[in-house]
Amino acid sequence: MAEVEIKQENLVYSKSNLILDNVMHYCPGCSHGTVHKLIAEVIEEMGIQSKTVAVSPVGCAVFAYNYIDVDWIEAAHGRACAVATAVKRLHPENLVFTYQGDGDLSAIGTAESIHAAARGENIVAVYINNAIYGMTGGQMAPTTLLGMKTATTPYGRDPRLNGYPYKIAEMMAHLDGATYITRQSVHTPANVRKCKKAIRKAFENSLAGKGFSLVEVVATCNSGWKLSPVASNKWLEENMLPFYQLGDIKDVK
Numbered sequence: 653m654a655e656v657e658i659k660q661e662n663l664v665y666s667k668s669n670l671i672l673d674n675v676m677h678y679c680p681g682c683s684h685g686t687v688h689k690l691i692a693e694v695i696e697e698m699g700i701q702s703k704t705v706a707v708s709p710v711g712c713a714v715f716a717y718n719y720i721d722v723d724w725i726e727a728a729h730g731r732a733c734a735v736a737t738a739v740k741r742l743h744p745e746n747l748v749f750t751y752q753g754d755g756d757l758s759a760i761g762t763a764e765s766i767h768a769a770a771r772g773e774n775i776v777a778v779y780i781n782n783a784i785y786g787m788t789g790g791q792m793a794p795t796t797l798l799g800m801k802t803a804t805t806p807y808g809r810d811p812r813l814n815g816y817p818y819k820i821a822e823m824m825a826h827l828d829g830a831t832y833i834t835r836q837s838v839h840t841p842a843n844v845r846k847c848k849k850a851i852r853k854a855f856e857n858s859l860a861g862k863g864f865s866l867v868e869v870v871a872t873c874n875s876g877w878k879l880s881p882v883a884s885n886k887w888l889e890e891n892m893l894p895f896y897q898l899g900d901i902k903d904v905k
């Protein structure tokens with residue numbers, strides 16, 4: 653049989669040139685890989701690879717610098733928005749974004765995140781909310797849903813003992829410095845497309861000097877949730893989305 657020559661230009665789908673060939677450490681089904689892909693595509697399509705600086709967190713995305721080919725700075729746990737503030741103020745022509753989990757952005761880093769938004773820093777925070785401390789073994793986070801079982805709430809989160817979950821996106825929306833706050837997901841192809849548009853809009857707003865943007869992505873952690881990837885997507889839709897409702901929360905024109 654004659655060999656079929658596969659030419660790049662004939663492929664319907666190809667991965668972004670910004671996604672490096674390193675094997676990802678994420679569990680199968682994890683949302684992080686999908687969001688990485690979208691960020692890489694947006695940066696490539698906007699032609700801003702050489703002027704993008706990303707700040708990576710502590711959490712499962714700690715090795716994000718191995719996967720997306722832009723300049724990265726590693727921040728201490730929760731401090732990404734403070735580090736990004738410094739980078740953006742020193743290099744205002746650059747796109748500066750953070751990439752943070754819920755434990756990072758809205759637990760240990762609450763103060764840094766809220767105040768960067770309040771100051772109206774021209775940065776974008778991409779916020780991966782899987783309602784759990786994924787990297788360390790699935791402990792309860794502030795974002796954990798009521799009744800949700802985690803390593804530290806084996807009988808489900810009980811508000812009398814563990815308090816209530818909170819929505820940092822809605823909190824940030826009250827701040828004058830925050831101009832674009834949106835909540836997305838990547839659990840269906842349609843949601844992946846919407847999420848990509850939101851990331852692009854946030855990056856464009858930031859380059860235009862419009863203030864602080866938060867792109868929250870309601871995400872799965874199938875290892876932490878102890879569910880298969882397919883069951884995790886269903887669980888997200890039935891349990892996460894009624895509480896973390898999708899859509900734009902604030903969009904200052």
Ligand SMILES: Cc1ncc(C[n+]2csc(CCOP(=O)(O)OP(=O)(O)O)c2C)c(N)n1
Pocket residue numbers: 710711712713729752753754755756757760780782784785786787788793873
């Ligand atoms: C100062 C500090 N405190 C605690 C830890 C332990 N730690 C590492 S990752 C992590 C949780 C990360 O969770 P999240 O930000 O939600 O990211 P995910 O892994 O779920 O994507 C914690 C508590 C640490 N590395 N440094």
Ligand SMILES: [Mg+2]
Pocket residue numbers: 753754755780781782783784785786793
């Ligand atoms: Mg998390």
